[in-house]
Amino acid sequence: MTGQILEPSTPAIRVRGLRNSFGEQVVHENLDLDVERGEIIGVVGGSGTGKSVLMRAILGLRPPQAGEIEVLGVDALSDRARESGLIERNTGVLYQNGALFSSLSVAENVSVPLKEHYSELPEDMIHDLAMLKIRMSGLGEDAGAKLPSQLSGGMRKRAALARALALDPALLFLDEPTAGLDPIGAAAFDELIKTLQRALGLTVFLITHDLDTLYAICDRVAVLADKRVLVNAPLAEVEKFDHPWVQEYFHGPRGRAAQAALAKEA
Numbered sequence: 637m638t639g640q641i642l643e644p645s646t647p648a649i650r651v652r653g654l655r656n657s658f659g660e661q662v663v664h665e666n667l668d669l670d671v672e673r674g675e676i677i678g679v680v681g682g683s684g685t686g687k688s689v690l691m692r693a694i695l696g697l698r699p700p701q702a703g704e705i706e707v708l709g710v711d712a713l714s715d716r717a718r719e720s721g722l723i724e725r726n727t728g729v730l731y732q733n734g735a736l737f738s739s740l741s742v743a744e745n746v747s748v749p750l751k752e753h754y755s756e757l758p759e760d761m762i763h764d765l766a767m768l769k770i771r772m773s774g775l776g777e778d779a780g781a782k783l784p785s786q787l788s789g790g791m792r793k794r795a796a797l798a799r800a801l802a803l804d805p806a807l808l809f810l811d812e813p814t815a816g817l818d819p820i821g822a823a824a825f826d827e828l829i830k831t832l833q834r835a836l837g838l839t840v841f842l843i844t845h846d847l848d849t850l851y852a853i854c855d856r857v858a859v860l861a862d863k864r865v866l867v868n869a870p871l872a873e874v875e876k877f878d879h880p881w882v883q884e885y886f887h888g889p890r891g892r893a894a895q896a897a898l899a900k901e902a
Contacts, residue, residue: 646709648673648807648839649694654703656689663689665863667703676833676840677868678850681860682881687843690860691809694841696723708806725753728800732812734792736784742795743780746770749802766802773798774828790821794828801832808833810842814849826852847886 649671656664663686671677679687692698694705696712705712707723717723736745746766750757757765770780773794784792793813800808813829814822830853833840844850850857850871858868859882867877875886 646673647671647706648708649841650704650706651690651694652704654690654693654705655701656686656693656698657701662863664700667864669858669865669868671839671841672856673839674833674837675855676830676842676853678854678857679841679843679860680845680850680857680885685860686863687860688811691811691841691843695727695729695809721753725803726805727807727809728803728805729809730793730796730800730811730813732815734784734796736792736796736799738784741781741783742770742775742787742798743767745784745795746780746799746802749799753803766798769798769801770795772801772832774824789816790825793817793825797828801836804836806837806839808838808840810840810844812843812845814844814846819848822846822848823852829853 647670649669651667651669654664654667654669655662656667663684667690669690679690681687689698693700694707694712696707696718699713707717708726710717710722712723736742737748740748743763743766746769747762750762750765754762767777767780771777775791775794775798779787779791779795784795787795797813800810810829814825817825826849829840829842832838833853842849842854854871856868856870857874859866859874859877859879861879861881866879866882867874869877874882877883
């Protein structure tokens, strides 16, 4: 519904010299990051490294203290970006807890962004589009009439994903999408994301602690530490990066288990 607004060689996301702080506490200093079109990038880092802060800055929800941010070829910090809604209409977000409206049905939740940005569409068309996104997210049609409280944790994740896809975004942001899911449910959700990314040509910015997710679906991994992006590369390169947190994270027991699982599938 919205279409891409990029020149062929333009990264989907380009961040330069970013500074984010809360009073005297500096979270990011001189942070650079590129996200290429059509990739799934996993963003990892220890607690307090500002993964969600970075996502909110890119989305324009929290202005940084310094730096440049371009999203889909548009200066995300400009008045034009805020007033035109170009970035908002071309991005979808799945927050960690789903952030669904508890008093609305799943179909009504998915319809919210459609009504906000395309209020001229007939109600029946909005409903049909919402139901299409619900099916794309792996839910049955009967889920459309249910309230979020009537869904399992995994189903709520899928309902939130359906809403994130409502506007046919070029960019999809996922904040800990598999948190709270059992291993089988998490693997199924990973596969769904990969399938949708391939089918829709999405660029996916994925914050996660889940090593299985990183090894299963991510094209590159960006590691946040020391107030910046230490490395942004394919996993094989990231694993070799000489930094204590990186080595502990990727070569500790859980990292070795994820690598072994990947090798077994290959």
